[in-house]
Amino acid sequence: MKKSRLTLKDKKIITDKLDAIGMHLSEFSFPNLFLFRNTHEYETVTTPHGFFLSGVTYDKKRFLMPMTSPEKAGEDCFTEMKELMAGEEWDFVFPVPEEWLECFNEKDFTRTYNPDDSDYLFFTEKFKTYPGKKLHKKKNRLNQFLKNYEALLIP
Structure with a gap:
């Protein structure tokens, strides 16, 4: 696994990933990610089969942000994400659009909703x-x- 701070050099790869996701949430926007890069301590996380972003919430919880929709990620990428989440480094996966919920079964994941974390x-x-x-x-x-x-x- 390779981690590095989010910089302008990441714009193309992140924009390409976000375009492929096709979600129009503020979290899935490079300008939003870049503007809040220091506030949320955004990092890119590269694994053999996946690419993720990592960040910190205002209350200091660490989250892992999928940069590929689960149905397109492939089993290896999704397995890696579950392995990363099983460790101590990240507290939760965020954001998870409603369209992705069926990919996160309730056996492996606890689903919660916080209206304060919704787009505004x-x-x-x-x-x-x-x-x-x-x-x-x-x-x-x-x-x-x-x-x-x-x-x-x-x-």
Whole structure:
């Protein structure tokens, strides 16, 4: 297993993996991953049969993020992920879109749902002009993103 901190050099491989997944969750977005790379201590994790991201939640729990949908990953990759999860390094797999749940049987995995970890939407105008410090960090990240990247909306 090889681990390394997430950098801009990882953009192509991660973007290609995310495009193949076809999920439009914020966690499955390179700009989001890159902006939060220090906050969540993102690392790439490469195994003989798989490629994953690793991160840390705000409450210091370590998670492993699959970078291939389970149905496309193949048995070797999924077996490696289960072996990684059986060790002490990671606490849980995150995110797991609803479409993937059937691949995570309840014999091997305990499923939980936390609405605070679900995607969220802000009305753009309110977000950009929100007074005070409540959304200050988020506004700065939005401005940084808009300055450095072209935003695309995919229906």
